[in-house]
Amino acid sequence: MQQGTLGEVGEFGLIKVLTGGLPRTPAVQVGPGDDAAVVAAPDGRVVATTDVLLEGRHFRRDWSTAYDVGRKAAAQNLADVAAMGAAPTALLLGLVAPADLSVTWAGELMDGLRDECQVAGAAVVGGDVVRGDTIMVSITALGDLQGRAPVTRSGARPGDVVAVAGWLGWSAAGLAVLSRGFRSPRAFVEAHRRPEPPYHAGPAAATLGATAMMDVSDGLVADLGHIAAASGVHIDLRAERFDVPAQMADIGHAVGVDPMQWVLTGGEDHALVATFPPDADLPARWRRVGQVLKAATTPDGGRVTVDGAPWTTAGGWDHFGD
Amino acid sequence: MQQGTLGEVGEFGLIKVLTGGLPRTPAVQVGPGDDAAVVAAPDGRVVATTDVLLEGRHFRRDWSTAYDVGRKAAAQNLADVAAMGAAPTALLLGLVAPADLSVTWAGELMDGLRDECQVAGAAVVGGDVVRGDTIMVSITALGDLQGRAPVTRSGARPGDVVAVAGWLGWSAAGLAVLSRGFRSPRAFVEAHRRPEPPYHAGPAAATLGATAMMDVSDGLVADLGHIAAASGVHIDLRAERFDVPAQMADIGHAVGVDPMQWVLTGGEDHALVATFPPDADLPARWRRVGQVLKAATTPDGGRVTVDGAPWTTAGGWDHFGD
Numbered sequence: 001m002q003q004g005t006l007g008e009v010g011e012f013g014l015i016k017v018l019t020g021g022l023p024r025t026p027a028v029q030v031g032p033g034d035d036a037a038v039v040a041a042p043d044g045r046v047v048a049t050t051d052v053l054l055e056g057r058h059f060r061r062d063w064s065t066a067y068d069v070g071r072k073a074a075a076q077n078l079a080d081v082a083a084m085g086a087a088p089t090a091l092l093l094g095l096v097a098p099a100d101l102s103v104t105w106a107g108e109l110m111d112g113l114r115d116e117c118q119v120a121g122a123a124v125v126g127g128d129v130v131r132g133d134t135i136m137v138s139i140t141a142l143g144d145l146q147g148r149a150p151v152t153r154s155g156a157r158p159g160d161v162v163a164v165a166g167w168l169g170w171s172a173a174g175l176a177v178l179s180r181g182f183r184s185p186r187a188f189v190e191a192h193r194r195p196e197p198p199y200h201a202g203p204a205a206a207t208l209g210a211t212a213m214m215d216v217s218d219g220l221v222a223d224l225g226h227i228a229a230a231s232g233v234h235i236d237l238r239a240e241r242f243d244v245p246a247q248m249a250d251i252g253h254a255v256g257v258d259p260m261q262w263v264l265t266g267g268e269d270h271a272l273v274a275t276f277p278p279d280a281d282l283p284a285r286w287r288r289v290g291q292v293l294k295a296a297t298t299p300d301g302g303r304v305t306v307d308g309a310p311w312t313t314a315g316g317w318d319h320f321g322d
Numbered sequence: 323m324q325q326g327t328l329g330e331v332g333e334f335g336l337i338k339v340l341t342g343g344l345p346r347t348p349a350v351q352v353g354p355g356d357d358a359a360v361v362a363a364p365d366g367r368v369v370a371t372t373d374v375l376l377e378g379r380h381f382r383r384d385w386s387t388a389y390d391v392g393r394k395a396a397a398q399n400l401a402d403v404a405a406m407g408a409a410p411t412a413l414l415l416g417l418v419a420p421a422d423l424s425v426t427w428a429g430e431l432m433d434g435l436r437d438e439c440q441v442a443g444a445a446v447v448g449g450d451v452v453r454g455d456t457i458m459v460s461i462t463a464l465g466d467l468q469g470r471a472p473v474t475r476s477g478a479r480p481g482d483v484v485a486v487a488g489w490l491g492w493s494a495a496g497l498a499v500l501s502r503g504f505r506s507p508r509a510f511v512e513a514h515r516r517p518e519p520p521y522h523a524g525p526a527a528a529t530l531g532a533t534a535m536m537d538v539s540d541g542l543v544a545d546l547g548h549i550a551a552a553s554g555v556h557i558d559l560r561a562e563r564f565d566v567p568a569q570m571a572d573i574g575h576a577v578g579v580d581p582m583q584w585v586l587t588g589g590e591d592h593a594l595v596a597t598f599p600p601d602a603d604l605p606a607r608w609r610r611v612g613q614v615l616k617a618a619t620t621p622d623g624g625r626v627t628v629d630g631a632p633w634t635t636a637g638g639w640d641h642f643g644d
Contacts, residue, residue: 029367030472033552035405035536036371036465038472041363045351048370049358050462052416052452083357094374094416094460130374138416138460140372143358150352150360214357230355 006106006131007099014129017103018093018110025123027089027144037125039090039142047143047150049080055135063178066105068193069137070112072268076217077141078120079197079270083215085151085206086143088120088199093127094138101135109137120199148206151274155211156231160275162290163282165201167191168220168242169259172266173251180255185247197270204283205274213274219265221304221311224273228295228303231275237264237290237306264311328428328453329421336451339425340415340432347445349411349466359447361412361464369465369472371402377457385500388427390515391459392434394590398539399463400442401519401592405537407473407528408465410442410521415449416460423457431459442521470528477533478553478597484612485604487523487594489513490542490564491581494588495573502577507569519592526605527596535596541587543626543633546595550617550625553597559586559612559628586633 006014019032030038039046051073053059059069078088093113097106113124122141174192183189197215205213212227220237228235244252244259252259275292276282295303302310328336341354352360361368373395375381381391400410415435419428435446444463496514505511519537527535534549543559550557566574566581574581597614598604617625624632 030406030474034472034474035402036369036408036463038406038467039368039370040366041368042366044362044364044366046361046363046368046464047358048361048412048414048462048464049448050414050416050460051450052418052458052460054418054452054454057452057454080357084352084360086358090370092370092372092462094372096374096376096458126371128373130376130379132376132379132456132458134455136374136418136454136458136460138372138374138458140370140414140462141358142368142370145360150356152352152356 004103005099006097006101006103009103011129014103014106017107018127022114022124023118028123028125032126037090039125041144043145043147045145047081047084047086047145048140049077050138050140051077053137064193066108067112070109071116071194073137073139074113074116075195075197076270077139078116078122078199079215081141081143082197082199082202083213083272084143085148085202085210085213086145087203088122088141088143090125090142091117091122092125092140095127095129096132096134096136097129098133099131146203148203151206151210151213153212153214153227153230156227156233156275156292157211158233158292158294159278160211160292161278161280161288162235162237162273162275162292163286163288164271164273165285166198166271167196167269168216168271169248169262169266171195171268172262173248173259176255176257177251185251188248188251191269195268195270198272198285201272201283201285205272205286208276208283209280210274210276213272216267216269216271216273218267220273221264224304225302227275232295234293234296235290235304236293236308237304239307241287241289264306326425327421328419328423328425331425333451336425336428339429340449344436344446345440350445350447354448359412361447363466365467365469367467369403369406369408369467370462371399372460372462373399375459386515388430389434392431393438393516395459395461396435396438397517397519398592399461400438400444400521401537403463403465404519404521404524405535405594406465407470407524407532407535408467409525410444410463410465412447412464413439413444414447414462417449417451418454418456418458419451420455421453468525470525473528473532473535473596475534475536475549475552478549478555478614479533480555480614480616481600482533482597482614483600483602483610484557484559484595484597484614485608485610487607488520489518489591490538490593491570491584491588491591493517493590494584495570495581498577498579499573507573510570510573513591517590517592520594520607523594523605523607527594527608530598530605531602532596532598535594538589538591538593538595540589542595543586546626547624549597554617556615556618557612557626558615558630559626561629563611586628
């Protein structure tokens with residue numbers, strides 16, 4: 001890894017570090033270094049999503065390594081692609097960073113992006129670097145539908161089952177641990193630093209008839225609220241269907257939080273949640289957690305209940321709220 | 323336009339303002355509001371590019387309106403798509419903004435993005451908003467090659483002619499005017515605030531056999547240096563081939579700058595520069611400005627000359643340099 005700061009190596013030196021040794025997949029026809037990348041889109045449609053991560057708001061350099069920030073930044077975008085039922089193909093990076101940032105940090109960020117792309121089957125194809133006071137990582141991910149119809153938020157129908165693939169509450173429990181100055185249990189801290197979205201579960205769900213799908217980024221109840229609103233339905237979850245691992249319960253006990261709160265409202269694990277027709281043979285990795293009912297809002301105006309009652313302390317994350 | 327600040331309307335209120343009334347083109351199959359957008363890619367390949375604009379570095383709120391920032395942010399990305407020989411199809415926005423920013427500013431930024439997209443034939447299809455201290459606009463643009471081979475930087479061959487479409491030096495002259503506290507001549511100030519890339523000239527050049535192409539964002543000499551390096555050639559420009567409008571000469575006289583400096587090294591007009599085989603019948607809007615020679619570096623190590631000599635004061639823009 002090259003020594004020095006971004007200010008010392010300059011824009012073109014930094015680009016050389018970032019793009020050096022990037023693996024190419026067969027989908028990459030023109031990679032980094034030209035005005036734009038060219039990526040195969042064999043389906044004839046391309047899925048595209050973008051997310052911005054800001055230092056201090058989405059990550060802290062004392063809690064996460066540059067590598068972890070890269071993994072997480074890529075994961076949350078690639079999960080959005082999978083949540084449409086598409087296979088991720090490519091990723092672009094916009095990086096704002098201070099001139100005194102070490103080249104090593106930037107290189108390790110790129111290592112994280114590259115490795116997470118590899119897990120999802122995608123490749124880093126381009127980007128832009130700009131000097132600024134705060135680190136900002138802006139990611140765009142692309143994907144291919146491989147002939148499937150995109151699975152939106154609006155297709156859930158009364159009678160459908162609600163199912164989840166991936167982890168729930170692990171990142172939130174890990175954040176609770178870190179916030180109190182601890183570094184263990186390690187599995188939860190790692191889950192916060194580096195989520196593991198079930199990428200392949202997205203296309204699998206689309207193939208098996210999922211009627212609506214999202215990735216869980218704001219919390220399960222909040223995100224299901226978006227599906228319920230877009231589909232004009234009500235969704236009821238069954239609490240007993242959710243696993244609370246013993247270690248998560250221990251953390252909850254230690255910090256005075258009901259761990260179901262993390263499971264139902266914690267974001268950032270980037271699990272996938274989908275609705276399926278009642279007779280669907282749920283694909284592997286998907287577990288049933290509730291059902292879709294006719295539209296009926298709860299007393300507090302919500303559209304999602306747990307065992308028939310509002311989850312009162314539920315709440316998503318409003319980026320401009322306090 | 324809605325009143326108040328981003329903090330007052332919150333994340334979802336802001337998203338409603340930004341996405342309300344966005345026009346859709348036939349290419350948009352799933353627009354804003356889902357996990358990801360779905361955009362037609364009939365060619366079977368997609369062209370993708372990303373750029374970040376930072377307040378204070380790429381724009382100033384006292385020099386440019388939010389609408390102009392939107393136009394410019396979209397233009398520089400859509401021009402990169404055109405420079406590959408592709409037709410722009412879609413644009414995604416990542417916006418970091420302080421909670422005390424007015425909703426009106428954000429709405430006008432989106433108006434600018436939307437209108438520039440319309441000029442280029444594209445549509446805004448998605449985005450992300452995050453609260454932060456400084457305004458940051460991150461744009462990703464997508465495009466379709468419509469069956470053409472992408473025109474990269476590496477295909478220029480000795481004997482090719484060098485040609486330019488669009489404006490050169492206007493933005494730099496406008497910046498010189500603004501930097502000295504003036505607001506006129508208006509045409510140059512407007513050119514700085516709102517570049518007008520010749521979008522259609524990109525695909526036209528690709529159709530007519532362009533061997534290499536770029537959009538001029540760092541200055542003509544610097545950007546041709548990239549083509550010369552990637553293609554392993556030398557490029558010689560003819561000074562007499564460039565128009566210096568009388569008003570630009572007047573500004574140069576007033577501020578003590580040789581206007582050819584703006585023409586040859588000013589970026590941000592997002593003109594297109596391309597190389598064509600010697601017998602090419604140059605498409606409309608393209609004017610010949612030089613020729614491609616066998617590789618031979620100048621005494622200062624450069625690969626681009628003007629009338630056979632290095633353009634000594636030439637220099638691109640290094641985002642991490644001082």
